[in-house]
Amino acid sequence: MKAVADRDPGNAYLFHRLGDTYRRNSMFRQSRDAYMASLALGRDTGGLHRSLGVSLERLGETQAAETHLLRAIEIDPGDAYALNYLGYWWADEGRNLDQAIAMIERAVSHRPSSGFFVDSLGWVHYKLGDPARAVGYLERATELEPSDPEITGHLGDVYWALGRREEAMFKWRLALTLSDDAEEQALLERRLRTGLAPEEMPGSN
Template identity: 55%
Template sequence: SWIDRNENLDQALEMVRRAVSQNPRSGAMVDSLGWAYYRLGDFPQAVTTLEMAVELEPGDPELNNHLGDAYWRVGRRDEAGFQWRRVLTLDPDPKIRADAERKLAEGLAPPPLPAARKP
């Protein structure tokens, strides 16, 4: 939940790394790791990690939505659109559906500044 709230990201990243090392086949855990990289502004690493998450759980709308966001941030706009359209085919909850539809219509705003990292 720290990652979702954009709080304590360095600590959350380490916790999720440990969790993934213990359960590397969990798409949800790998997604959390990728989303931590995304929140920290490491978009190339987020793409690599989120691709692995989607490979583990291809039918999860949230994971595909996250991957679309990461693709957008690294300039892979066509692939981002593909992922967001795919979200709509996966029976997402109303919040994820609305988010994907908005991004298909508008794209993403400029990236937020990366969260402050401790030295």
Template identity: 40%
Template sequence: AEALYGLGSALANDTASNLAELYLRLALYMRPDFDIAQSLLAGTYEQQERWADAVAAYAKVDEDSALYLNARIQTALALNELGKEEEAIAILQAVSKKAPGKLEPIVAMGDIYRAKENYTKAAQQYERAIALSGGPGPANWTLYYARGICLERLGQWDKAEADLLLALDLSNEHPLVLNYLGYSWVEQHRKLDEALDMIEKAVERRPNDGFIVDSLGWARYRLGEYDLAVKYLERAAELQPGDPTINEHLGDALWKVGRRIEARFQWSHALAMEPEERRVGILRTKLDLGLEAGEGVESELKGTLPDGAAGS
């Protein structure tokens, strides 16, 4: 069983191969209580987005196993992927009650709420996790980063900026933090030169991350460098073709350089990708009346948002 597990483990990261599953299932046939093999099998299902199979596999991890709590957390995350958010949260609450000193179930709840854009509840969970973590340290920079995102979305920019700056320091300038903070400054038309430097540094570290390349293109757009903006935004759209924000940004830049048929194509493309609800009217206005009219609608909407709330 251990030999078969070893083979399965070696192949587990190869998502194009079914051999890992085969070896792990054989290992479990020989030793049904082999919890580490059971957890790894569930993990391979997660990689393949076979969420129901992952839930079933994690359910076979014994309650007395050292891997049981992790199996319950992963079960909750898989259930969330299946659209069963309430069931997922209930499992995580039970895990947190059973192991009150553990950060993982609390952070997982925060991540679920944040993905559902329930930023108030997400921030509350990250606040709990920060309180349990024992204070700022390199190991928990992600907690401040995640809470900063929630606070920014809630319009509490001063608090969000403090969290993001702290996360930047604790993470030794992780590209995700460089990008988010730099992009936020660009959106607010603040510290544009510093924001551009930060985003360029993030791109150097993650040149194939479409969202980060998009931030660089959008920073160039905000600086009025439209030809450069088109260059980076076309690259971002190649890397992340299914994102509505990136396609909208590319449409805006194309409009500025006079490529208006292509701009309308990108806006139409963005509209078909289920953007945030408040972007729908802006995109339709751009399609019907052009960029300037869409920007007018956006300015009116921003006037109804809390100070510091994200504009894109």
């Protein structure tokens, strides 16, 4: 794909596709640069802004990432992936929670069978300090995506917050067996040793 783009350096579409290839291989600097080249050549689609926003967020360029994700939603208000990505990101960091929940609700309305989107909706309710409302969404999300360690771990957190400690431990142990990410594994191992710390409980911020 790069060779094709190099042979046709004025083709914005090819640079967009090149960026997608890099992004799928977690080569986020290269994907960012390819997407920026596509933008510079005049391409201005919601999908391009969404993909550029994702690449920038992965690189820690958060302000620019938010700008492009918001532009993607402006171009296509029904872009469930952009709505969920930005809404989940904000919810996970405890920011803009009212906007985050509205975005995720819109994403779920477009793709109700997506376990990842349903997980996001449960997680934002948890972050808002309402684990009782979150639990149904998280249980549904684990049914839709039973092999995803992050979703399973989220349900463990919600169970712990509800005082359902044995169920929380079971979900954290299951998530640990599903995960191949060292950072996530370390977090789950700490959960299994000590549970949720008081400052990690919903509504503690």
